[in-house]
Amino acid sequence: MDLKEIQNLIKFVANSGVAEVKLEMDDVKITIRTTLEGNTPEITYMQQAPVSHALPQVATTQALVPVAAPVDENSKYITIKSPIIGTFYRKPSPDKPVFVEVGSTIGKGDVLCVIEAMKLFNEIESEVSGKIVKILVDDMSPVEFDQPLFLVDPS
Incomplete structure (x- = not known):
């Protein structure tokens, strides 16, 4: 070599x-x-x-x-993370509309998604108010505990 x-x-x-x-x-x-x-x-x-x-x-x-570390443009946003392991769903059921889209304004307690774990569907509620900036997980994808799901602009 x-x-x-x-x-x-x-x-x-x-x-x-x-x-x-x-x-x-x-x-x-x-x-x-x-x-x-x-x-x-x-x-x-x-x-x-x-x-x-x-x-x-x-x-x-x-x-x-x-390489210089890029300035994290997402540092001003709040990250909403998965509280459990399971499958991430953006809709309550296949024939219903999604809970939130990028640009949606959310309030504390609003349902953002559902995570299925062991045949139980757990609604994930927002703990902050703001605007959805980015959805970090694809619909029907497996998620881990503490995995980032959404970026929220609290301003």
């Missing part, structure tokens, strides 16, 4: 969102770990057996140019 192939592997891993990749070949062992804070990879390269055409033995932490 030459230096160009290793550099391409580092770039690929850094952009993929994978936390760790280990690659072992006949005489080479490479471990690439990325951090969440900027996807800066940490690389450990070990040559297990001396080979005349192999790269020199290196143990390094090589950083790709970190």
Whole structure:
């Protein structure tokens, strides 16, 4: 494996969102770990057996140019999260209209969606007043506990 192939592997891993990749070949062992804070990879390269055409033995932490974290334009919004695990539904039943759309004005206690868990349909009510800015989950999708469902502009 030459230096160009290793550099391409580092770039690929850094952009993929994978936390760790280990690659072992006949005489080479490479471990690439990325951090969440900027996807800066940490690389450990070990040559297990001396080979005349192999790269020199290196143990390094090589950083790709970190991309500046984008300013979170959603920081002014309130995120409504799922209180349970289940299946997310935007309508009370297939023949009824959706509870809310992007741009809908909601009040505290308004039903936003239904989450089915173990054959029980749980109405999810808003705990804030405001305007729906974004719906983060597709209809009839599985959701996890504490998964963001809606962004609400409280102003």
